[in-house]
Amino acid sequence: MAKMNMIQSLNSALDVMMERDPDVVSFGEDAGYFGGVFRVTANLQKKYGLDRSFDAPINEAAIVAMAIGMAAKGLKPVAEIQFADYIFPGLDQIVSELSRIRYRTAGQFTVPAVIRTPCGGGIRGGQTHSMSPEAFFTHIPGVQVVMPSNPYDAKGLLIAAIESPDPVIFFEPKRLYNGPFEGHSGGALASWGNHPKGEVPEGHYSLPIGKAEVVREGKDVTIVAYGTLVLVAQAAAERAGIDAEVIDLKTLAPYDIETIARSVKKTGRCIVSQEAPRTSGFAAELAAQIQEECFYALEAPIQRVTGWDTPYPHAHEWSYFPGPERFINAMNAVLEA
Amino acid sequence: MAAKRNTKSSAAKDAGKGAGKDELLKYYRDMLMMRRFEEKAGQLYGMGLIAGFCHLYIGQEAVVTGIQAALDEGDQVITGYRDHAHMLACGMDPNGVMAELTGREGGYSRGKGGSMHMFSREKQFYGGHGIVGAQVSLGTGLAFADAYKENKKVAVTYFGDGAANQGQVYESFNMAKLWDLPVIYVIENNQYAMGTAVKRASSETHLHKRGASFGIPGEEVDGMDVEAVKRAAEKAVKHAREGKGPYILEMKTYRYRGHSMSDPAKYRTREEVDDIRSHHDPIDLIKKRLIEGKHASEEELKEIDKEVKKIVADAAQFAKDSPEPDPSELYTDVLVEA
Numbered sequence: 001m002a003k004m005n006m007i008q009s010l011n012s013a014l015d016v017m018m019e020r021d022p023d024v025v026s027f028g029e030d031a032g033y034f035g036g037v038f039r040v041t042a043n044l045q046k047k048y049g050l051d052r053s054f055d056a057p058i059n060e061a062a063i064v065a066m067a068i069g070m071a072a073k074g075l076k077p078v079a080e081i082q083f084a085d086y087i088f089p090g091l092d093q094i095v096s097e098l099s100r101i102r103y104r105t106a107g108q109f110t111v112p113a114v115i116r117t118p119c120g121g122g123i124r125g126g127q128t129h130s131m132s133p134e135a136f137f138t139h140i141p142g143v144q145v146v147m148p149s150n151p152y153d154a155k156g157l158l159i160a161a162i163e164s165p166d167p168v169i170f171f172e173p174k175r176l177y178n179g180p181f182e183g184h185s186g187g188a189l190a191s192w193g194n195h196p197k198g199e200v201p202e203g204h205y206s207l208p209i210g211k212a213e214v215v216r217e218g219k220d221v222t223i224v225a226y227g228t229l230v231l232v233a234q235a236a237a238e239r240a241g242i243d244a245e246v247i248d249l250k251t252l253a254p255y256d257i258e259t260i261a262r263s264v265k266k267t268g269r270c271i272v273s274q275e276a277p278r279t280s281g282f283a284a285e286l287a288a289q290i291q292e293e294c295f296y297a298l299e300a301p302i303q304r305v306t307g308w309d310t311p312y313p314h315a316h317e318w319s320y321f322p323g324p325e326r327f328i329n330a331m332n333a334v335l336e337a
Numbered sequence: 338m339a340a341k342r343n344t345k346s347s348a349a350k351d352a353g354k355g356a357g358k359d360e361l362l363k364y365y366r367d368m369l370m371m372r373r374f375e376e377k378a379g380q381l382y383g384m385g386l387i388a389g390f391c392h393l394y395i396g397q398e399a400v401v402t403g404i405q406a407a408l409d410e411g412d413q414v415i416t417g418y419r420d421h422a423h424m425l426a427c428g429m430d431p432n433g434v435m436a437e438l439t440g441r442e443g444g445y446s447r448g449k450g451g452s453m454h455m456f457s458r459e460k461q462f463y464g465g466h467g468i469v470g471a472q473v474s475l476g477t478g479l480a481f482a483d484a485y486k487e488n489k490k491v492a493v494t495y496f497g498d499g500a501a502n503q504g505q506v507y508e509s510f511n512m513a514k515l516w517d518l519p520v521i522y523v524i525e526n527n528q529y530a531m532g533t534a535v536k537r538a539s540s541e542t543h544l545h546k547r548g549a550s551f552g553i554p555g556e557e558v559d560g561m562d563v564e565a566v567k568r569a570a571e572k573a574v575k576h577a578r579e580g581k582g583p584y585i586l587e588m589k590t591y592r593y594r595g596h597s598m599s600d601p602a603k604y605r606t607r608e609e610v611d612d613i614r615s616h617h618d619p620i621d622l623i624k625k626r627l628i629e630g631k632h633a634s635e636e637e638l639k640e641i642d643k644e645v646k647k648i649v650a651d652a653a654q655f656a657k658d659s660p661e662p663d664p665s666e667l668y669t670d671v672l673v674e675a
Binding site for chain 1 (some may be wrong): 388389390434440441447448449450451452453454466467468469487499500502503504505531537538539563603604661662664665666667668671
C-alpha cells in the first residue's frame with residue numbers, strides 16, 4: 001500500500017494498465033508532454049513514448065471521434081477532456097456514435113473507450129470550469145457513467161473502466177484531486193494522506209462498475225451521494241449527530257438500486273443529492289426509482305440536496321455549492337415529517 | 338483609456354509612413370496600461386483577492402492595441418479567455434474590469450463572470466469566453482447581423498493558435514466566406530496552446546493559410562510591432578467593411594507569463610522567454626521609436642507611467658472596496674424577470 005492523492009492514484013491506474021496492455025493509449029489536450037492540466041497523465045509519455053501518450057489539438061469532437069475509431073479497431077483509448085465543461089462539442093459523437101456502435105452492428109463492433117474528465121466546482125472556476133454534467137450522459141443508453149469519491153476507488157474504477165468492453169464516461173471530481181473536502185470553503189486543504197481511502201495498492205486491482213458502497217452505516221435516514229458530496233454528506237451527518245446511512249453510488253449508469261433500496265427499506269427516509277443544478281438532475285432519477293421500489297417503506301417524502309438552477313457562479317460559489325448546512329436541513333426535514 | 342479612438346482621417350494621414358507623435362504616444366500609454374493593469378492583477382491574485390482563473394496577456398499588448406486603432410465606433414470585438422487587455426483596448430473602465438476579477442458588485446458582470454466572462458454592450462465587447470474556440474462561431478454570427486443590417490460595421494474575432502484547431506472554426510470560415518461576412522479573424526499565435534507548442538498540435542503551422550480552402554485571404558503579421566499590426570488591420574478592416582468578406586490575420590506574438598497563474602511553464606526555456614522580453618518587447622519598441630524620433634523624453638514617458646500606475650492603483654482599490662454582490666444576485670439573470 002502507498003499513500004496517494006486522487007491524481008496519483010489515477011496516474012497509477014493508467015500506468016498499471018499501459019504496462020499490462022500495449023493496446024492502452026492515453027491522449028488529450030496537453031495530456032502528453034505536459035501531463036495534463038491536473039497532472040493525471042504526468043510521466044506517461046516519458047515512460048511509454050509518444051505513440052502511447054500524446055497531445056491532441058483542442059478538438060473535443062475529434063478527440064471523442066478518434067477514440068471511437070481507435071476502440072472499434074481494437075485499441076483501448078483513454079481520452080482526456082480537460083474539463084467536463086468542454087465535453088459538449090463532443091456530445092454528438094458520444095450520443096450518436098460512441099454509445100450506439102455495439103447496437104448498430106449487432107455486437108460485431110464494440111467501443112472499449114474511456115473518456116476521463118475532471119468535473120465539479122470548488123476551485124472558483126466560474127461557469128465554464130465547474131460543471132457536473134453527468135446527468136446528460138446517464139440519459140444515453142449504451143454508455144457507462146462513473147464518478148469516484150476517493151483515491152482508492154478512483155484507481156480501482158479507472159482500471160475497471162479501461163478493462164470494460166463498453167464505453168465509460170469517467171468523471172473525476174476535481175475538488176477531491178488533492179485532498180478530501182467536507183464542504184467548507186475556508187481553512188487549509190485536507191490531505192488524503194490521513195484518510196483511509198488514501199491508502200492505495202501500487203499494483204493492479206479493480207472495483208466493479210455498477211456497485212455502490214455503504215460508507216457510513218446508520219438507521220434513521222439514507223443519504224445517496226456520489227463524488228464530492230459523499231464526503232460532504234458524511235461530514236454533515238457527523239456534525240448534526242444524526243444516525244444517517246451514507247451510500248457512495250460510484251457508478252451512475254448503471255446504478256446500484258439494490259443497495260439503495262435495501263438501505264431505504266431499513267431507514268424509511270431518504271435524501272438524494274447532486275452538485276449539479278436541481279431540475280432534471282440525476283437525483284430526480286434516483287428519487288423516482290426509489291419511490292417505485294420503496295414507496296410503502298417511506299415515512300417521509302424524499303428530499304433532494306442539489307445545486308441551484310443557475311449557471312455555476314463565480315462570486316457565489318459557496319452559496320451554490322450544496323454544503324453541509326443543506327444536508328442537515330434536509331435531514332431535519334425528513335426526520336420531522 | 339482608449340476613450341478616443343483613432344479616426345479614419347488620422348489613419349489616412351499616417352498611411353504609408355510611420356505613425357506620428359500622438360499616435361505613438363497613445364500606443365505607448367495604452368500598452369503600458371494593459372501591462373500595469375495585469376501586473377497588478379497578478380499581485381491581487383497572489384494576495385488571494387482574485388480567485389479561480391486569471392490568464393495574463395503580458396507580452397501580447399501590441400496585437401490588441403494595433404487592431405483597435407483600425408476600428409471605428411460600433412465595431413464589435415469578441416475574444417477567448419485571455420481577455421483583460423481586449424476590454425481595456427475597447428475603452429472599458431479598468432475599475433469595472435478589475436472588480437469583476439475580484440468578483441465584486443462593481444464588476445462588469447457583477448461577479449457572475451470572473452476573469453474569463455465579461456461583456457460591455459456600450460463598448461460592443463461581446464466577451465470573454467472560457468470554451469476554447471467557441472467564440473469564433475459567435476463572432477461570425479455578429480458579422481452576419483452586421484451584414485444583414487447593412488450597418489458597415491465589422492466584427493473582430495480573436496482566437497489563439499490552440500483554438501485554430503477547433504472544428505467549429507472551419508465551420509465558421511466556410512459560412513463567413515459563403516456569405517461574405519464582415520469578420521476579421523485575428524489569430525493570436527503566441528506559440529503555445531497552454532503547454533503545447535504549435536508544431537506539436539498543428540499539421541500546418543502557418544495559421545494564416547488556414548482560410549485558403551475557403552478562399553479567405555490571410556497574412557502573417559509581426560504581432561510585437563503595434564504599427565505593423567495597425568497597418569495590417571486597416572487593410573483587413575477595409576476589405577471586410579467594403580463587403581469583400583472575411584480576412585485572417587495571424588499575429589506572431591508571445592506571452593511572457595504562464596498560461597494561467599498555476600502554470601510552471603516547463604514547456605519552454607527561460608532563455609527563450611528572456612530573449613523575447615529583452616529584444617522584442619512591444620512596449621520597448623515603441624519607447625525606442627518615441628525617443629529616437631525625438632517625440633518624447635525619458636522624463637515624459639516616466640510621467641505617463643506614473644499616470645497609468647495611478648489609474649491601475651485606483652482600479653485595484655475600487656476592486657477591493659466594491660462590495661460582494663448581494664446574495665439575491667445568485668438567482669437573477671437566469672431568465673427574463675417576470
